[in-house]
Amino acid sequence: MSDERLLSERNPLPTAIPERLRAQLNFLVEVDKLKTVLRQSPLAAVERRENDAEHCWHLAMMVPVLAEYSDEPIDVGRTIQLVVVHDLIEIYAGDTPLYDAEAGHDQEARERAAADRLFPLLPADQAEHFRALWDEFEQRRTPEARFAKAMDRLQPFLLNWMARGGTWQAPGVTVDDVRRRKSVIGDASSSLWSAAREMIDEGVRRGWMRPSA
């Protein structure tokens, strides 16, 4: 996915900066790579694919706007933190398209290896903190993590709607696949899932998704 060298090694910071802060700044330079990880989703505003940093920012906008639809009370600030960090590991693991079963195969192992490499760039206490946020998102055991995951599914769904198809039209994908993968939205919000189902039904009527196989 990316070369082994840290970005910061190309132009090291002055050693007069305290070591802890230097490690943090080096990490913050390294995560610039997230802006180069392309997703399958087409943007709504211009014709190109979205990158992970743009996607994460979009989720961070969605959380406070849509938080009122969470079926369980959530801490908005914490939920935003989850979406901001949730794709960091893709800097080393790459993006795994939702409807790509083959790439999905070793996804968990690849992403765990990436996390083991990325977070320890931070001082130990912060490495642990950010790793815990990422684990929380992945495991979906808290209301915040469930809502964050729902945003992660709803955002490309909105972009596909705007593209009148987008990745819904990937080879072999039918409305059943879309419904199954997007039902995660319903684990966090019955009203957002209800809206998404309206859009799925309408998408099938308009021919933007293949009907059931």
Next chain:
Amino acid sequence: MSDERLLSERNPLPTAIPERLRAQLNFLVEVDKLKTVLRQSPLAAVERRENDAEHCWHLAMMVPVLAEYSDEPIDVGRTIQLVVVHDLIEIYAGDTPLYDAEAGHDQEARERAAADRLFPLLPADQAEHFRALWDEFEQRRTPEARFAKAMDRLQPFLLNWMARGGTWQAPGVTVDDVRRRKSVIGDASSSLWSAAREMIDEGVRRGWMRPSA
């Protein structure tokens, strides 16, 4: 800056979705435009300029990593919300480069007009909430807003360091301009400002910035 039509008008959502939620989703589609607003800053990871959505995501990463250096206690979740929304108005107002005095001239009026146009796309209660967040960021009266502003100055500074110059080398800019514009970092964090000054001094020694006029 952008055509007058809302993005969502290109492909309206099903009317079966409740009106309030539809307005919120239309707003969330509209803000996709932030991904098309280019800044002057060069990315560290690849050779191209950064866009506003990427920049806002980067700030949202910096806040929790660097919060410990705030001279005043800050609420991390709230500070992240400030950085996530702080550039939204550039969807209609465009980016105003830090060292461009001419563009800076009518910046305030342009940005206020953009805010008057953008936030009312949301239901009234949320329009008021997000407008208040944006005002808070601009006015820097809270510790959270001061820290958010510091991140907004530190992030392109880091990218310029990685580019061995970047916008520090814009016509007419000297180290005095950089020091003056970046001193805002010191309003939030003496230790981050001290690190930035180390980098400025080193930048001058290496010829990446013009010495005082």
